[in-house]
Amino acid sequence: MDASALPVRAAVPALLAALAGRGAAVLSAPPGTGKTTFVPLVLAGLVPDAAGPGAGGGKVVVVEPRRLAARAAARRMAWLLDERVGRSVGVSVRGEHRPGALVEVVTTGVLLQRLQREPELPGVGTVILDECHERHLDADTAMAFVLDVRAALRPDLRLVAASATADTGPWARLLAGEDGEPAPVVETAAASYPVEAVWAPPARTPPPPHGMRVDPAFLAHVAETVRRALAERGGDVLCFLPGAAFIAGVAGALLDAGAEVLQVHGQAPAAVQDAVLAPGERRRVVLATSVAESSLTVPGVRVVVDSGLAREPRTDHARGLGALTTVRASRATADQRAGRAGREAPGTVYRCWTQAEHERLPARPRPEIELADLTAFALQAACWGEPDARGLALLDPPPEAALRAARATLHALGAVEPEAAGGRVTERGRALARVGVEPRLARALIDGSREVGARAAAQVVALLSEPPPRTAGDDLTAAWRALRREGPPADAHAARWRDEARRLRKALDEASTGDAPGRPAADDAVAGTVVALAFPERVARARPGGGHLMASGTGADLAQGSALAAARPPWLAVAIADRPAGSASARIRQAVVIDEDVARLAAAPLLASGEEVAWRDGDVVARRVERLGAIELAARPLTRPDPARVRAALADGLRAEGLSLLTWSPAATALRERLAFCHRSLGPPWPAMDDAALLGHAEDWLAASGARRRADLSRIDVAAALRGLLPWECAARLDEIAPERVQVPTGSRIRVDYSGEQPVLAVKLQELFGWESAPRLADGRVPLVVHLLSPAGRPAAVTADLASFWREGYKAVRAELRGRYPRHPWPEDPAHAEPTRRTKPRKR
Known part of the structure; x- marks a missing residue:
């Protein structure tokens, strides 16, 4: 192995010394310096000429935020050793487990599972948390757990926080020792060449990104900028775009660009990933998401075209909806992307915005803990023994409202005890956490296996566990049928689905849930049951005026012209939905047609019946109602409603429609004006006469009048009611103070x-x-x-x-x-x- 040219080699002695002395260090090394692939080999003792005190001594676990990056790092290290993955160097990601003897590359999710099972991490000598600057929620959580392990169980466990940026202060303070001294910071000079910035904005300023939507004209401009870069500069071109759909669109516009176009994102086939990481025989254009910012090294790149867009999660806690949204990238992200052009030689970055806009960009991206749905995090914290997360060493605390919503969801799933009881994890909660998917999906897998059978539940949950391909359409059952066809997988998505379905089936077996056969049912009923178990608040019923109403109370609309919309289904189990900015209704991305029986079965915790006395459509309505969340299933009139609730409903009506519902005789109006003058001139105890003040007395008036419906309001003696508000001393002096x-x-x-x-x-x-x-x-x-x-x-x-x-x-x-x-x-x-x-x- 010849790694003598890697810049990180010069920093190895300082890193080894820091680990020998303090057991923890922060490694600041820009992309391409060898921090991800060379340092682990040194720490494992696999590079004899670079070894020193602190090398060897237990397995080295390298933690990556993405599966693609984990596989790439393992392959690169195995190649440096002239071995295959699975010998000295292994990889463990969801759906793939090839353990290595001395080095193992894992995703943050795999490490969290391992820590929950075996917090001592037996046999592990060093944990390297790579790309910690990206601030993924799982990575922040894993860091907090490992720090707990070092403090309580394994003071000998070495920890390296590896960052591709120079902003190391927060990490050094987080890794501080018992003496409070920050952890040592070891820096590596960038293995980079100068990068020229070319400002390449579109002729017309495009509208800002809106939810998942980006102006097609702007994407066309990005494609034209790639063509310009190919014409003006040499070398391969790396173009950053915010998502797989946009990558596909730009790729279609570059079919005749005279270069090989490769699409790199989390759902890309392994063959494409391998092709990107190896030098090409012809000129290439690599269209990539943020996965290529720091986790992957793409050889041959001399030019970067940056769209300036990124993806961030957004969660609507009130409606139980979450989605990724497209935003402007930060300056730090833009600098990270530009650096990819100067890894091997001087390069160029074409930025599709103006220099003035660049100065207005946020300095750095927001950490995921501030933006994401915290349900999985809250379950991990509860299993770790920190249900409120206050004892965890986190750079940023979780937002209180988001954590409260997450814990409420977990309580509804039976995963944690009530807040009043401490919110501790239950045995069911531990079972959900062991499945290795988001808690809602874990619930759907375990409970769904009893209803529809283990095999079907595993297959549907596997389909829900990652975003569907663009061609999937909004009918989840149709997508499931297509994936079940016999024969080799048609694409990378199908292959991943089969692997994940097998893994989930195995997880069910390990959870000892049994091989429940389930009741025979049509595909829609099977898939709908599982989807509704995962998202009971998204069970939706058709509304007379169009669209659907979800059990959460949010309206939801199918895309016009979709297969499901054409069928006009009375009931849906919604698998994927988001709410466009400024819209009151959600947009259904994928759903299953179900009937009321499936809705009642799967969303049973939301079933409720009771008496409803309310002001509706201009009068008091008293009914016994059965509901599924916000969806009304059945109703019948109440003959003898509670008088107190009737009065409250009438008071609501007065508040909604105003005091004009009462009969204001000239005498009553004049008296109100006199009393208002007294209050305005003398103040209390003369009573206020504004609408809000009078409505505060409405229920007392209603009780005295015996009113039960709207028509009764007109018979209330308003003048007498107003006089009844006067203290005796005011009533005696009214004609003196304000004579009629x-x-x-x-x-x-x-x-x-x-x-x-x-x-x-x-x-x-x-x-x-x-x-x-x-x-x-x-x-x-x-x-x-x-x-x-x-x-x-x-x-x-x-x-x-x-x-x-x-x-x-x-x-x-x-x-x-x-x-x-x-x-x-x-x-x-x-x-x-x-x-x-x-x-x-x-x-x-």
Whole structure:
């Protein structure tokens, strides 16, 4: 093995010294330096000329975040030793187990399973957590568990956190020893050449990514940028795209590009993976997801074309929906991708955005623990003895709301005890965790095997355990039938499905669930039972107006023109759904047609029946209802509903439709206005009269009136109800504080208008002759505003100071009106004139 040129070789002595002294270290080594393949061989004692104190001493376990990267690393190390995988170097990923004698490459999921079974990790001397900078949730969890093992069980276990970035401070502090000193950081210089950045934005700014959707015109621009790179630069081209569907679309646009086009993503066949990792005989274009950012070394690449897009998980905890969404990549991710062009020689990166946009990108990607569904994490933590995760050494704590939702899900599955009992894991929870799939799927496997048989349950769960290919369509049963056809697997997805179905069947056997034959049933019933057991809240019933309603209460729509939509199924078990941004309804990606019997069986925990008394469609509706979550199955009227619940429903109706449901007589309206004036002027104990305040008393009024339906509301005596709100001292002084009428000099009693901000007395001007001032209300705090009316009842003047009006304003009013109303008195000195309601007598 000739690894003398690998840059990481120079850092080996420092790493060995750090492990010998502290037992833990952080290795900062950019991609291509040999950290993933050379360092494990050294630590296992398989590179004699590089060995030193700290080499050897137990198996070296290398932990990778992805299956593709784990297989590639194992093959590369075996090739360096001139061996086959399975001798000195082995690999263990889901569906493949070829143990090695001295080095074993595993995925984070495999390590978590192993830690739960054998936390001491017998025979293991060193654990290398590779690519820890990517902040995958399983990797963060595995790191926390291994730190626990070192602290409590295996102080001799060596631990290396390997990162492709220079941001090592958080990891060094996380790996600190008992003295609190951060773990040693060993750095390796980058094995890189200068990379020229070419800004290659589209001519028109594309709309931002929306959920899983990316503007097709932008993808066409990415393909054109690849063509430009092929024309302007030499070497292979590595193009980063956010998902397999986008890779396929760009690949289709490059069929005539004059280069071999390879598609690399988590579902790519092993042959394609092997072809990417070996030098090509002709020029290549490698279209890859983030798997090629740091986990894989692609030889021959001199050019990177970066779409600038990435994928992040999003979880709608309220609706039980989760999906990946397309986002703008961070600056750190963009730098990581660009570095791939300078691994073997000077290179070029074509960035499909502007330099100004680059400066506005987030500095680094968000850790998965902040974004993902935490149900699997919560089960792992509970099995580890940390149900609230507070004792785990995590760089970022789990969001409280997301962890609470995850623990609620686990409790519903019977995996953990209630929060009040400590939330500890149950035996059922441990059985679910041992299956090695997400807890909901594990529940569907174990419980489904009793209903439909172990073989069928394993096959359907295997189908649910990874994203379906783009060609699968939305009918899961049709996809299952296609995969069951005899003969060799048609593609990589089919091969993985068969391997996973066999693994799950074995997991059932190990769990001693028995080989339950299940009841004979059609494919839809079998698949639907398993899907509904996994996602009972996604059982959905057709709505009269179109679409479906899921048991969670969320609307769900099939794609127009799909096979399932054409069948107009009355019931569905929804396997995959997401909710587009800004949409109230979910979008069904894959589902199974079922009937009500299957829905009732599989989603039985959501079945409930009870009395329902509620305000609906403008009146009180009292029924006995049977529901499957939010789905109404049956209902019949209640003849004698609970009066208290009837009152509550009527109060809900008042809150929903307003106090206009009551009969507001003129007297009641006027009283409300008077009381509102008192509260506004004097405050408590005078009661507030706004809608919210009055609605707070609605149930008391309803109880006193005996109202049972909408029609009864109109018979409530609102004026009496308002008076009933007054304390006795207020009731005794109401006419003093806010008199309903005020007597004017003629003896007339004029009604006061309290509907505005200030009380108003509207009276004919002649009736106020001789009146120097109007009374002040609210214990003298508020002046009474006087609207002086003409003989025809029209406003002539407004004043709150009559004495001033007689002196200054009256002359102008007299001059304007005396000619129009000559039969009415217009004395020159109104302050001392006789008030009158009458006109002057006619002259004979």
